[in-house]
Amino acid sequence: MLLRLEPRGQRSRLWTYASPLLALALTVVTAAVIFAMLGKDPLQSLYVFLISPLTSATGLPELFVKAAPLILIGVGLSLGFRANVWNIGAEGQYTLGAIFAGGLALSYPEAPAILLIPAMMLLGILGGMTWAAIPAYLRTRWNANEILTSLMLTYVAQLLLIYLVTGPWRDPDGYGFPQTALFSSSATPPILFEGTRVHLGVVVAFLAAIVGWIVLTRSVIGFQLRVLGQAPRAARFAGFSQERLVWLSLMVGGGLAGLAGMFEVAGPVGQLTPSISPGYGFTAIIVAFLGRLHPIGVIFGGLILALSYLGGEAAQIDLGMPNAVTGIFQGILLFFLLACDVLILYRLRGPRPLAGGA
Amino acid sequence: MDQAIIISFVLSVMTASTPLLLAATGELVTEKSGVLNLGVEGMMLVGAIVGFATTVHTGSALLGVLAALLAGAAMALIFAILTLTFLANQVATGLALTIFGTGLSALVGASYVGTAVEGLPKVLFGHDALVYLSLIAVFAVAWFLRRSHRGLVLRAVGDSHDAAHAIGYPVVLIRYLATLFGGAMCGLAGAYMSLAYATSWAENMTAGRGWIALALVVFATWRPIWLLVGAYLFGGIMYGSLAIQAAGAISLFGYPLVVPSQLVSALPYVATIAVLVAISRDRAKIRMNAPACLGRSFHAAG
Secondary structure (H helix, E strand, O other), X not given: OOOEEXXXXXXXXXXXXXXXXXXXXXXXXHHHHHHHHOOOOHHHHHHHHHHHHHHOOOHHHHHHHHHHHHHHHHHHHHHHHHOOOOOOOHHHHHHHHHHHHHHHHHHOOOOOHHHHHHHHHHHHHHHHHHHHHHHHHHHHHHOOOHHHHHHHHHHHHHHHHHHHHHOOOXXXXXXXXXXXXXXOHHHOOOEOOOOOOOEHHHHHHHHHXXXXXXXXXXXXXXXXXXXXXXXXXXXXXXXXXXXXXHHHHHHHHHHHHHHHHHHHHHHHHOOOOOOOOOOHHHHHHHHHHHOOOOHHHHHHHHHHHHHHHHHHHHHHHHOOOOOOHHHHHHHHHHHHHHHHOHHHHEEEEOOOOOOOOO | OOHHHHHHHHHHHXXXXXXXXXXXXXXXXXXXXXXXXXXXXXXXXXXXXXXXXXXXXXXXXXXXXXXXXXXXXXXXXXXXXXXXXXXXXXXXXXXXXXXXXXXXXXXXXXXXOOOEOOOOOEEEOOEEHHHHHHHHHHHHHHHHXXXXXXXXXXXXXXXXXXXXXXXXXXXXXXXXXXXXXXXXXXXHHHHHHHHHHOOEOOOOXXXXXXXXXXXXXXXXXXOHHHHHHHHHHHHHHHHHHHHHHHHOOEEEOOEEEOOOXXXXXXXXXXXXXXXXXXXHOXXXXXXXXXXXXXXXXXXXXX
């Protein structure tokens, strides 16, 4: 081996923040190579993917609209991941939040917005928490792996949504399309800037990140979460209740994912359909890692991955590329990020000097 | 019941079980070496589309199966480089592999939607060779892990990588090989989906089977023979849920019972959770059988 890894002995602060930047740079280079392999002009493709979505008047506001659900879910996941609670079923919790809130919006379309919107937010949170409570209960009571249970529930949630929008909740005037009626105007979260789609949820997402930051760095619970993740034995000796932290991680993650689902269907989507999410729940996992499992970092991670969605749409329109390109780049970004993260704990060294050498 | 119906039922269950059994057998070997690869779903999807595309272009299902095997192994190689050489977190890397594989298969597969292939040739009792290969593989793996020297070494690496390293076994190399084997088997499982089960390609066609295979490894508490039981149980559930949907309604004591098809489709996923809980609640049994170093990175000191 020409290069070897040598333990640093402690975490490198520099590489904690430099690693995402290096990973982004490597992803862009790889993307250029892939574009070239697909027979496109790499530079022009990169421009379409990364720059063109932001050049139009609605570009920047749209970026925040797309980032809002990613940030909301990512903040919740980053707290759980720190404690080694692997909730990867955020997509299902998002769906349940959308179903709970959507059900309310369809039942009381005439209710005043001042009551309806907060009630929908609460029900969205409740929906996500309900779905996350299942893996939490199964993990704490029966020792069942939350990775597999939360993921299985994502499929169940999607089937439940399809059942509702093709069955009991289908819009009778919808020409048989699998969708509910459009939500009433009082069930639509207020738009903050005229002429854009920036809704209340964007502000809530930023608030969630700030609150998450305070909880993580300034509260006993945040301290316990960090200890449980970094030194599980120490957490046990200190008497931290692991069960409570598992519940807490899943409730926060599920609640925020449910809230994201509520804002997305009430705002940009405006009704329940089978395709209310382009995989936000899974992309938020990348957002959490890119944001260094730190709520403020998650804001940046959310904006970057929101750009990948916009870029994917632009590439579809301008370059005729399938939408799947977005998923590939998201996967590659996470690959590079995980590889670069080795530099946080290890440094690269050249070949070992020969024995007896100076 | 008519004899012909029973035979057709058994044949259908075997068809539904085979991809689960192939993927779970591969993942079991990977996990026994101490590596937790959650990218099964992604590796299966890439195997499915590569096998399908190769068969369409060459006209040879055999070449398609071989290509799928290599594609699965190539995906596993990405995982192995990241987790075994760059010591990345195995859970996160496995998720990345699934996200990447889902996107890659959808991109490559876009132009193959709607194409049909003849599928794998039947060799015996109306089944193709992969069905029998899956059965041979599970017994071969059982023998390998229990009776062979190399199998013992692989288990030692999975149970205590430090001790295995101290004795002089190449921990990282053994884990690379076990991970590649797991990927190749997932590629085969994917090829079975696109070349035998469906004989066509559809985006996300594995529909969570990779994750069910991961759950099966826990269900079997890392014992290969129990994988056979689990895979056929789940194959039965999957076939049953399809059969109920095809029938439209089932009758219970003579009364027709209308069940929404989506709720029937949810059955395998709910059953996976139920089975996982039933096994996992016995903590001692899990601890006895799970590889002690599962999911932990190894870095040789000095």
